[in-house]
Amino acid sequence: MEIKEFSACNLESLRKLYLDSRRDSFPWLKADSFRIEDFDRDSQGERIWLSEVLGNVAGFISIWEPDNFIHHLYVATEYQGQGVGLMLLNGAKMKYGNLSLKCMVENQKALNFYLSQGFEIVS
Numbered sequence: 001m002e003i004k005e006f007s008a009c010n011l012e013s014l015r016k017l018y019l020d021s022r023r024d025s026f027p028w029l030k031a032d033s034f035r036i037e038d039f040d041r042d043s044q045g046e047r048i049w050l051s052e053v054l055g056n057v058a059g060f061i062s063i064w065e066p067d068n069f070i071h072h073l074y075v076a077t078e079y080q081g082q083g084v085g086l087m088l089l090n091g092a093k094m095k096y097g098n099l100s101l102k103c104m105v106e107n108q109k110a111l112n113f114y115l116s117q118g119f120e121i122v123s
Contacts, residue, residue: 001051001052001053001058001083001084001087002051002052002053003049003050003051003052003087003088003091004049004050004052005047005048005049005050006047006048006049006050006060010050010057011039013056013057014039014048014050014057014060015036015037015039015040016036017057017059017060017074017076018038018039018042018043018060018072018074019034019035019036019038019039020076020077021074021075021076021077022034022038022074024077025074025107025109025110026104026106026107028106042071042072043062043071043072045064046062046063046064046065046071046072047062047063047065048060048061048062048063049061049062049063049088049091049092050088051075051079051084051087051088053079053084056076057076058075058076058079058082058084059073059074059075059076059079059084059085059088060072060073060074060088061073061088061089061091061092063092063096063099065096067100068096068097068098068099068100069099069100069101070089070092070099070100070101071101073085073088073089073101073110075088085113086117089117101114101119
């Protein structure tokens with residue numbers, strides 16, 4: 001597993017991962033409300049790091065650097081439970097120090113992950 005910074009050659013893979021992950025993570029929303037091009041808009045101005053396994057994008061994290069804010073952390077379904085998210089999160093902690101994020105309470109899987117990594121619910 002390798003972590004590297006986003007480059008244009010990864011754009012299509014990240015767009016697809018973002019689309020698929022949001023549809024899986026937010027089943028209470030209509031699947032057709034998500035678009036492949038949402039990634040471009042939703043990550044604009046952010047620093048993006050991705051994890052690759054055998055040349056395949058396994059996950060990514062995006063950081064809004066002015067606030068050390070994790071805006072996105074998604075792992076492809078086939079790589080979940082293999083330490084990809086943890087590796088991305090730990091890499092961000094090493095680079096940025098204290099981080100903050102928002103997580104919907106309905107997204108229990110993500111919420112439990114963040115709580116297990118020392119994040120706290122503040123509101």
